[in-house]
Amino acid sequence: MKRSLMLCMMLSALASTSAMANADLAKAKNCMACHAVANKLVGPAYKDVAAKYAGQKDAEDKLVAKVMKGGSGTWGAVPMPANPQVTDAEARTLVKWVLAQK
Numbered sequence: 001m002k003r004s005l006m007l008c009m010m011l012s013a014l015a016s017t018s019a020m021a022n023a024d025l026a027k028a029k030n031c032m033a034c035h036a037v038a039n040k041l042v043g044p045a046y047k048d049v050a051a052k053y054a055g056q057k058d059a060e061d062k063l064v065a066k067v068m069k070g071g072s073g074t075w076g077a078v079p080m081p082a083n084p085q086v087t088d089a090e091a092r093t094l095v096k097w098v099l100a101q102k
């Protein structure tokens with residue numbers, strides 16, 4: 001009983017550190033200059049992005065490409081510039097994190 005409780009606590013600690021790590025990655029890669037999780041800044045709130053694409057299987061690939069190359073027209077006239085500072089793997093990690101926001 002005690003052991004499984006410990007395991008539970010360890011797992012949830014692990015899960016929250018990785019969520020933190022992704023938020024830190026977003027900060028380090030300058031995404032948070034234009035985005036916030038809960039509010040629209042220059043770009044859409046990440047929780048609005050997550051709501052828009054909920055349940056769409058191809059959204060992840062589409063958004064990874066958009067984060068890397070930039071683009072406009074989905075949320076308004078303001079374009080997102082290309083983000084050449086992120087690798088494909090980093091963009092995927094960030095998009096997964098964005099799509100998990102609620």
Ligand code: HEC
Pocket residue numbers: 026029030031032033034035042043044049063066067071072073074075076077078079080081083086094095098
């Ligand atoms: C200079 C400001 C700026 C920066 C920096 C920026 N974004 Fe954006 N982002 C925008 C704008 C503006 C839009 C809306 C584009 C549109 O309407 O199509 C957007 C849209 C998005 C979307 C939704 C795209 C869609 O088609 O629905 C995602 C996901 C996203 N950004 C993630 C990121 C990530 C991850 C980073 C960091 C690597 C980042 N953004 C950096 C301004 C920015």
